[in-house]
Amino acid sequence: MAKKKQEGYLSARESRRISRENRKITNAYEKKRKRKNVSESEYLTTMRDPGNAVEFDDLHTYFFTDAGTVKAVDGVSFEVPVGKTVGVVGESGCGKSVTSLSLMQLLQRPQGQVVEGEIRLNLGDKAYDVTKAPNEVLQKIRGNYVSMIFQEPMTALNPVFRIGDQINEVIALHDGEGKSEEDIKRRTIELIEMVGIANSEGVYHMFPHELSGGMRQRIVIAMALACNPKVIIADEPTTALDVTIQAQILDLLRQLKDRINSSIMFITHDLGVIAEMADYVVVMYAGRVVEKGTADDIFHHPAHPYTIGLMASKPVVGKHIDKLYSIPGKVPNPINMPNYCYFKDRCEMCVGGCEGDYPSMVSLSDTHKVSCYRYYGKEGE
């Protein structure tokens, strides 16, 4: 009996062919990245606005898998101003984490590659395009200019090394020139105290399993801050934690940001956390930015139907509703994205123009931008 071919079915031969082609593409990228002695002019660039710490410009990050090319990030542009917090919201699988990993250049290689676009990183006196920089240069940027607080404090720490040794390693690797072991240890103890752990000498000699979730997250934050980075990426830093611990960690992040005057790119799916932390908000859906603006724009005047739906589907303490709004349908398959607006099939506010190409960004105000046909011709209102 012939089995009915399901959607997305691939024969073994087809899969092998895709795999061979992918190998060709990714090998070319890898070769380029591994070159040595690249002249600086190749990745030197200028910031569009010197007040920005990071500028994402039309970023495309694809994953070349055996089942086809997944366009995880497909044309994302936004800026992270110096000293501000930018919140990135979206459902799981919408490309939030991949965007931040592209900035760190820590994508799953060789499948994951930045194929187009620029990520401009402001280093003070000059600016680099991280997507073109070779590995050698990136090693110096990571930790010193950009660092990341990872999602799960349970898995981000190595279970077989002591806390002190793990933080020492970061300092020695990125900022260790001319420092003796005692200097490094002193700095580590200082960091552990800075993130609000009282028993710093004791914790220095502990293993990760001896600490609670909140304490572990503090250690991960201490590691990220070890070399005073200019940009901190916080990838769902509080998702695995309780509300009471979450409040502690958010408080800590706010204080530390002011103290070392850096920018934070805050990734989460919790709108409540975003409202509390972020100055600017970027809403992502299926690998694209659907709306961006200040926190006030997004929370008080949400424009894109997806943002509106997201707000309505979260129960809020103190607001009584009989039935929660739920966005119908599901996210489209990332391998075969439609050529019209990705949200059209789930949207309840469709207008005539929605059949056309993917909508471009419309400016509703200086800061508020939305990608939706409903706002065509209403610019600047």
Next chain:
Amino acid sequence: MPYMKAGKTDDETFEENKQASQQHAEDFPKSKKVKGGKLVIDNDYTPLTYDPQYILMVNRLKKYFPIKGGMISKTVGHVKAVDGVSFNLKRGTTMGLVGESGCGKTTLGRVILRLSGEKSGGQVLFNGQEVYDLSAKEMRALRPKMQIIFQDPFSSLSPRLPVGEIIGEAVREHGIVSKEEFDDYIDGVMDNCGLQPFHKDRYPHEFSGGQRQRICIARALALNPEFVVCDEPVSALDVSIQAQIINLLRELQEKYKLTYLFISHDLSVVEHISDSVGVMYLGNLVEYGTTENIFSNPLHPYTEALFSAIPIPDPDAKMNRIILKGSIPSPANPPKGCKFHTRCEKCMDVCQYAAPEWIEVEEGHFCACHLYNDEDRNARARETAAAAQSAEKEADA
């Protein structure tokens, strides 16, 4: 026979359970008895009388887990996961259970369903019947009436069974419907939970998180339960999927007059779905009341701190946050007196040596805190604490 349980007959399982319960009875005798010099189980409670408006009555329920250590796996201590919890749950309502991780929410849910061995003390009356007095056979007959939806839809479904079998296995085991009606019945259950009939032959890995959670719900509801424990059913899901599952749970509740025990650490979800709320801290209920009472007028300092920590999706919202210091103490060695006193802002001297009584502050609003115990009670608490201390000294001597 693919559905026989690892070659064990009912009688064998019963024998095993009996032995286990005898062992447990030796470990935790009903009368006060000092074992290993340390553990004293205070098993004094006034037995409940059954009130038909309540489907579930829990009275001073306790569950201690032994900590094994040393060369010969000696019991070196006990984790007091549930330590004297009492509440009554009305038919057809939802009770929310909130608290930090590690406070015993999940254990309480499982102990009520008799899913983690024997209890250590107290009473669980389900429809007036003490659950822990039933024999294996009677328990089996009661199982369909009380079901559970597990926390993680990614690990609670067998990857080797098709969805139709996951949902239908228990239906067949318990003989809910005849063989002829079986297929239609499963289709009907799946339809109720928003699954299509053609999903029956698929395997769990082919589904997304939200759909897996629907399968878990369908599996629990296929047995026509009266009471369902929902153990963090939406914690692993995205916001938009969360809304779908919450709406589904509410629809099904109206349709089948279900009673839920909804365990979650997401307070906004609990407020939305529950009629009454219990707040747990370190194995104890610290506050219990209607959702309105609890959210508009939280009495216990822990509840206040918990609620002030909820992030509000409004950038202009004024934060008046009470930030709790430190994290939850170990339940193997809880603080003396009120268990919360180490982190409490309003801690008084009495809190440090005497546990507060569980009292009804307003109608239907219970709280265990010395702030609401009157002077008489506090004086009595001091006396008992002093007596206990001197008794301890004698025992040591």
